[in-house]
Amino acid sequence: MRSSILRLHYTLFEEYGDLGWWPADGPFEVAVGAILTQNTSWNNVETAIESLKSEGALCPSRIAAMNMTELESLVRPSGFFRQKARYLKQLASHIEREYSGDITAMSSLPMERVRAELLSLRGVGPETADTIMLYALRMPSFVVDAYTVRLLRRLGICDGDSHASIKAAFEEALDRDIAKLANAHAMIVDHCKSVCRPTPRCVLCPLREMCSEAEKQEERVSD
Numbered sequence: 477m478r479s480s481i482l483r484l485h486y487t488l489f490e491e492y493g494d495l496g497w498w499p500a501d502g503p504f505e506v507a508v509g510a511i512l513t514q515n516t517s518w519n520n521v522e523t524a525i526e527s528l529k530s531e532g533a534l535c536p537s538r539i540a541a542m543n544m545t546e547l548e549s550l551v552r553p554s555g556f557f558r559q560k561a562r563y564l565k566q567l568a569s570h571i572e573r574e575y576s577g578d579i580t581a582m583s584s585l586p587m588e589r590v591r592a593e594l595l596s597l598r599g600v601g602p603e604t605a606d607t608i609m610l611y612a613l614r615m616p617s618f619v620v621d622a623y624t625v626r627l628l629r630r631l632g633i634c635d636g637d638s639h640a641s642i643k644a645a646f647e648e649a650l651d652r653d654i655a656k657l658a659n660a661h662a663m664i665v666d667h668c669k670s671v672c673r674p675t676p677r678c679v680l681c682p683l684r685e686m687c688s689e690a691e692k693q694e695e696r697v698s699d
């Protein structure tokens with residue numbers, strides 16, 4: 477899998493370059509965005525983050541102390557707002573209580589411990605935990621999401637491999653380089669939103685020479 481991942485990374489980088497993810501003004505904002513982005517578009521997340529910012533509420537102490545009705549109304553644009561307000565409250569209270577409000581203090585701990593701690597919080601699954609670790613804490617924890625799995629399956633790089641083994645393969649192939657892992661996930665998401673969509677646009681794809689699905693798509697078009 478290593479050589480295929482390297483080829484994938486190289487080809488996407490030629491196409492997209494450095495995408496500068498994650499768009500945020502600080503580590504806690506990354507963590508908030510990682511929770512708010514669940515099951516919604518990034519535009520909605522941006523609106524919710526702007527609401528939090530306009531109230532000066534984008535910090536653990538404010539969110540931990542805020543009443544739920546107010547928090548729900550601020551994050552309402554992101555959808556599932558009651559649930560997400562609860563998740564944010566729990567994350568903020570945890571950071572406030574355990575790290576005196578400084579989320580970056582987690583980055584001095586072993587990765588396994590940080591991941592287990594994040595996963596113990598409600599609303600934080602593997603994808604959210606890895607997003608927080610990679611983009612907020614700058615730890616080499618690759619984010620495997622549904623886009624990654626779909627792309628790798630189509631390319632024939634993985635076939636039924638677990639998220640954990642895909643994650644480990646990327647981390648190993650990209651030498652646990654945080655900048656490369658961060659940009660690799662960004663490029664995959666962008667590519668899957670614009671080109672390798674549910675109905676793929678293979679004629680536009682720089683990966684088609686390494687993709688088994690591309691031939692099938694061409695056959696379907698010529699049928």
Ligand code: SF4
Binds near residue numbers: 630
């Ligand atoms: S060639 Fe088609 S199926 Fe393969 S990665 Fe590109 S868009 Fe996806």
